[in-house]
Each structure stands twice: as C-alpha cells, then as structure tokens.
Amino acid sequence: MATYRKPVSIINEAGWCGGCGHGVVQRLITECLEELGLQDKAVCVVDIACSYWSLDALDYDAIAGPHGRCAAVATGIKKVRPDSTVYVHAGDGSSYVIGLSETCYTAIRDIPITMIVVNNGIFGMTGGQMNLATTLIGDKTVSSKEGRDADTMGHPVDMLNIIKNLDVEFAARGALYDAKHIDETKRYIKRGFENQMNKKGFSIIEVLSPCPTNWKMTPIQAMEKIKNENEKMFPVGIYTDRGGETV
Amino acid sequence: MNTDYVLMKGNEAIAEGALRAGCRFYAGYPITPQSEILEYMSLNMGKRGGTFIQGENEISSMSMIWGAAAAGARCMSSSSGPGYDLKQEGISYLSSYNLPAVIVYAMRYGLGDGEITAGQDSYWEAVRGGGHGDSRQIVLAPASVNECASLTYEAFDIAEKYRNVVIILSDGAVSQMIEKCNLPEPKEHDIDEFDWVISGKPLGTKKNKVTNLDRTIGYEASDKYVLDKYKTMFENEQRWEEFETDDAELVLVAYGISSRVCKTAVRQARKNGIKLGLLRPVTVWPFPRKAFEKMPESVKGYVTVEMSLSTQMGEDVLLAVKHSKPLYSYLTTYHIPTADGIVDYCNSVIAGDVEPREVI
Amino acid sequence: MAKASANTELCKGCRLCVDACPKQAIIPLETVNKKGYEIISIDQGKCIGCGICYKMCPDYVFTVE
Numbered sequence: 001m002a003t004y005r006k007p008v009s010i011i012n013e014a015g016w017c018g019g020c021g022h023g024v025v026q027r028l029i030t031e032c033l034e035e036l037g038l039q040d041k042a043v044c045v046v047d048i049a050c051s052y053w054s055l056d057a058l059d060y061d062a063i064a065g066p067h068g069r070c071a072a073v074a075t076g077i078k079k080v081r082p083d084s085t086v087y088v089h090a091g092d093g094s095s096y097v098i099g100l101s102e103t104c105y106t107a108i109r110d111i112p113i114t115m116i117v118v119n120n121g122i123f124g125m126t127g128g129q130m131n132l133a134t135t136l137i138g139d140k141t142v143s144s145k146e147g148r149d150a151d152t153m154g155h156p157v158d159m160l161n162i163i164k165n166l167d168v169e170f171a172a173r174g175a176l177y178d179a180k181h182i183d184e185t186k187r188y189i190k191r192g193f194e195n196q197m198n199k200k201g202f203s204i205i206e207v208l209s210p211c212p213t214n215w216k217m218t219p220i221q222a223m224e225k226i227k228n229e230n231e232k233m234f235p236v237g238i239y240t241d242r243g244g245e246t247v
Numbered sequence: 248m249n250t251d252y253v254l255m256k257g258n259e260a261i262a263e264g265a266l267r268a269g270c271r272f273y274a275g276y277p278i279t280p281q282s283e284i285l286e287y288m289s290l291n292m293g294k295r296g297g298t299f300i301q302g303e304n305e306i307s308s309m310s311m312i313w314g315a316a317a318a319g320a321r322c323m324s325s326s327s328g329p330g331y332d333l334k335q336e337g338i339s340y341l342s343s344y345n346l347p348a349v350i351v352y353a354m355r356y357g358l359g360d361g362e363i364t365a366g367q368d369s370y371w372e373a374v375r376g377g378g379h380g381d382s383r384q385i386v387l388a389p390a391s392v393n394e395c396a397s398l399t400y401e402a403f404d405i406a407e408k409y410r411n412v413v414i415i416l417s418d419g420a421v422s423q424m425i426e427k428c429n430l431p432e433p434k435e436h437d438i439d440e441f442d443w444v445i446s447g448k449p450l451g452t453k454k455n456k457v458t459n460l461d462r463t464i465g466y467e468a469s470d471k472y473v474l475d476k477y478k479t480m481f482e483n484e485q486r487w488e489e490f491e492t493d494d495a496e497l498v499l500v501a502y503g504i505s506s507r508v509c510k511t512a513v514r515q516a517r518k519n520g521i522k523l524g525l526l527r528p529v530t531v532w533p534f535p536r537k538a539f540e541k542m543p544e545s546v547k548g549y550v551t552v553e554m555s556l557s558t559q560m561g562e563d564v565l566l567a568v569k570h571s572k573p574l575y576s577y578l579t580t581y582h583i584p585t586a587d588g589i590v591d592y593c594n595s596v597i598a599g600d601v602e603p604r605e606v607i
Numbered sequence: 608m609a610k611a612s613a614n615t616e617l618c619k620g621c622r623l624c625v626d627a628c629p630k631q632a633i634i635p636l637e638t639v640n641k642k643g644y645e646i647i648s649i650d651q652g653k654c655i656g657c658g659i660c661y662k663m664c665p666d667y668v669f670t671v672e
Binding site for chain 2 (some may be wrong): 040045073
C-alpha cells in the first residue's frame, strides 16, 4: 500500500495563498529529488516573485535570481558546479516575459539544468497584472480590467512550441487540476532531473497552476478554469524529448 | 617575481591578469573598446579549465556572474558605456549578498552611443554607480598595461578579502595601447574556500540562502556588517602615486590615460621653473583623501585633468581637501589631453587668469 | 489499510481536498486554525487511503500511511 508523507526536504512553511499551485510544484520537485537521491546536492534557483518562498522553505542551498534571470543564474552555478543538481523554480512572468531571452538562450546553449515554470497566467506577487505570454484573451486582470484584448495587447503564446524547436533535451507541460495530472506533471519533473543526473541537456517543465487570489475565484473554480480554458490554449504533454517520445 | 616581459594590449593584460589570478568564469557581451577582453577569454578560458560564455546581453551575463560567484568561482565580466549601464542591475545584486566579483569598465566617451574612443566621463557611473541601493565598489584605475595585469590580478584578492565587487576602471586608450607587461604568477582558486558558497549540501547541514544579506542575518546585523566593511575598505584601500609633489605649488590630479600625459606635463613645466606635481589616484574609490592630507604647505591649488565635461573627479578632490584649496580643471572631453595644453592651462592658473572651478 | 491523517495547523482552507476526495471523506469545518483558516476533518470510516488529498493539497496537510 502506497504511503504519502511530506518530503523531508521541506523544512519551513511558505507564505503562498490558499489554493496556490506553487506548493504542489514545490512538493513535486522535492519528491523527485528525494526519490532520485539528489536531495544532498540540490541547488535551488528561485525568482523574486511567488516562487521566492521556496528559498527558505527548503533544506537546500538556494539563490534568488534577479527578476527574469533565473536560467542565467542557474547557468553560472551549473558551470562552476557541474556535479550539483541545479534547478529553477520560477513563474511565467519571469521565464517567458522579462526573462524570455535568458530562458531561450539557456535552452539554445542546452545547459543541463532542470527548469520548472509555473504558468498561472498572471503576475501574482505584484498584485495580479496581465502576463503578456500567458494571460488568455478576455481574461480580466488589474492591468487588463476589461479583459485581455488581442488588438491592443497581442495574443498569448505557447512558449513550449518555441522552445521545443531550440534542440533541447526535454520540454513538457503538466497541470495541477486533478491527481491524475499532478502525477503526470511529477513524471515530467522527474524526467527533467533524471536528464540532469545523466548529464543530458536542458529540460523545461511548465506547469498549469492556479492563482485563485488574483483570478478572484475559489481554488476549486480556478482548477476548473485551468481544465476548461487554459489547457485549451496550453495543451499538456511532452513537446520534445531527445531520449524518447514526442507528442 | 617573474621577470619575463611580454608585449600586450591593455585589454589582453586585464584578461590574462584575471586568468592568472584564478578567474575561471567569464561572461560578457561585445562592446568597443573592451571587446578584446571577451575575445581573449573566449580563446584562453577553456585552456585553463574555466568557462567562457558570450552572453545574450550584459544583464544576462551579470546574472551568470551572480550564480557563478555564489557558487564560489572567481569570476569576471567587462563592458563599456551603454553596456555598463546594463551591468548595474547585476552589481546591485552582487552587493546585496556581498559577493566578490571583478567587473571591468573600459570607458568610452559620451552619452548614449557616444564615441567608441577613449573617455573618462563615466567616472561617476563607475565610482557612484553600483545600481540601486547603498553600495560601494572598490574602483582601481590602471594607467599602464602593466597595471592592467597587476591590478586585475590583485582585484580578485581584494574582492574576496572584503566580499565586495571590485571595478577595474580603464579607458579606451589604456585598454587599447600596447606596452611591455610583467605578468604575475598563475594561481588557482578553491571554489570551496569560503563558507558562504552554494554548492548543494547534505540535508540537515547548514545551507546558504543567497539573497539580500539583510534577509539572511537581519537588517541591523546586515547594516552594521556593510557599513563597517565600507569604512574598513575606505580606511585601508586608498592607493595613489605621487610625482614631484614635495615642493609643488600646483598639483595635477589625474588617473588613467590622463595621468600619463600629466607626468610629461610636470616634467615640461619644471624645466620652465613651474613647480607642478602630480597626484595619481590608483583607487578612485576609496578616493585617496589621505594623500591630500599629506600634501605640502606649498600647494596653492589642485588641477584635475579629466576627459569629462563636468569635472567629475573634481568633486572628490573638493571633498578630499574640504574646500580648503581652490580647484581648477583642465577638461578635454573626447580628446586625450596634451602636455602643452596642461602646462598652458597651469600657466593661466598661476597668472590668475582662470577662475576656480565651480562644481555644479 | 492506509489512512489519511491531517495536520490542520498547516491548512489554508482552500477546500481542494474536499472537492477531490473520491469518497467524500473530507469534511469542511467552520473551525479555524491559529492562522485563521477554516479547516477540515477526515471521516476515517470513508477514507480508503488513496492519497488524492495528499496530492492535491498545496500545504502538506495530509499524511497517508
């Protein structure tokens, strides 16, 4: 019979809002590291936004990147410490908007890190502004109060469709709206860490995650929105996998 | 002491000085007049077992430095003008956790794109510009190719001694000139030497959280640590060179390329009976105030010789002498000053034809 | 058989577990914890130890063993 217990790597509480997906992502990361025996050489790179909570929550050496620069920071660490397991836990504003260049060039250089991007379609920490890459057309935010309008704000973009063409090791998207998808997301994250353990290239795992506070919904409604709306724009699955299947 | 002299460009000497100091991580972006540093690193860093990365921009390069420095490597980046503007985000971050790193600023002249030729009008940016927040960087200003190597070599030790960013403030002339150079002995750096590094450590052992130091040890402890450190750096690291100052009536104050011309000007003036001297700051932060305290009674005023429009270093001279002596400035902006020009200007000062410089 | 237990001091009252439990074994309460969040209780009679609550919970409230 399976048993489930909080990973021992998690040593402090994080200040995420009720129903936020970051906590699940943090759990999946730490479970994967512990299951692979990598917890004793993990280096955590967080962004100065909601993922920042993970800096103190984990029993890992950790560093906060300047906003958007996590992939570059991780590059510096991994080059100096190739035997450490270096991962990024950052948001979609960091990874796809202000830090698009850093994310893409880290992918192009095929730096063997594991990058986990939380796609919650919004700038959470700063109070819920529109995310140019991931806020859906029509979604209301504090900086798109009447709903995102493609004529003035452009369309959201599926970054994994871009990154998969940069010849990376692994790119996949998971979701957190039910246990089945959480399990699938965990398999992707684990693959990302296995790739790093096996000295392969750049792995990126994006996770469709709720931000009930800034979406102004209950956590259950937020999960429904991911399932019914966000996943349509951002399909889950493996986008590229040098070592195996591609969907 | 290694006595083998080699002929090198200033930029190459900076790069080789860094490599010999055990610098094993370089990230940067091309910009004139410092690109030879990046080019030299691209060829030689791998041979020394280090990492060279040509960044997608300066901001990203500095973020790589932030990661590499936190991981314990001796690391360096370099830039100029508009590129250096972008480095300031990274300098602020390095300062926030008190990480050592060496950043080279080869000054070019002008605002915006400016000119790719030598300038000294980014003094304020190098000396005062550590990005947002309270921070100080030790700024070393080489005036020869030999110093490009020796000061860069030493900069890594200073950076680690204080856990602080050290800037090598060169200019388009010093960086581009070719001279004989005495290279220092190569050495290696242990990335596990310091206990503040991130490396990936077993569960249950002490971990480092690389972010603002005040978040790690508390605001008060952090404020005290930082302020004490800046005071100690200010007290201990003032460096300068004096030339013919013992009986000087007028003292030129100049660094980098301008200081070289000033030496010629002093010799020329003294042949004509004008008692000119030179005070060359080697550190422009901390500015060598102690040197001014020791100046002889004979000194009637100071003349800064700067390739800037706004008497940038003059401000620091006035602070150093507490406005007790008049300040004059021979400013050449985009031209390297000439010895004749400096001597003529000093003659005018002595004749009373020049008003002291107002610093605005 | 494994059963879920809850450290409700960690709970932030999101109710994702209540919605996800296939056996409706998690009961939302109006009782608040020290943080001020409304917590839950587990009906051990209904719990089948499937772990879905553990997986959904962002705040590591549940242990299943």
